[in-house]
Amino acid sequence: MGRPVLWGLAAKGAAGVREVLRTLLDEYDHTLALCGGRRNADLSADMVVRGDAAW
DSSP states (O other): OHHHHHHHHHHHTHHHHHHHHHHHHHHHHHHHHHTTOSSGGGOOGGGOOOTTSOO
8 A cells, every 4th residue: 555655656646645545445445345345344265265276
C-alpha cells in the first residue's frame, strides 16, 4: 500500500492520495463482491488460493 500512496502524493498531492485510497477501496469492495461477500466477516480461509495449490 505504501508505494501507490506515495505515487499519488507525488503526482497530485493530497488529492492524489485520496484518489489512490478510494481506488484501492473500490477494488477491494469489487473483489469482495466477486467472492460473494459484503464485509470482511463473510470471507473464510478456504477462499484463499495459494500459488502452489492445484485448482
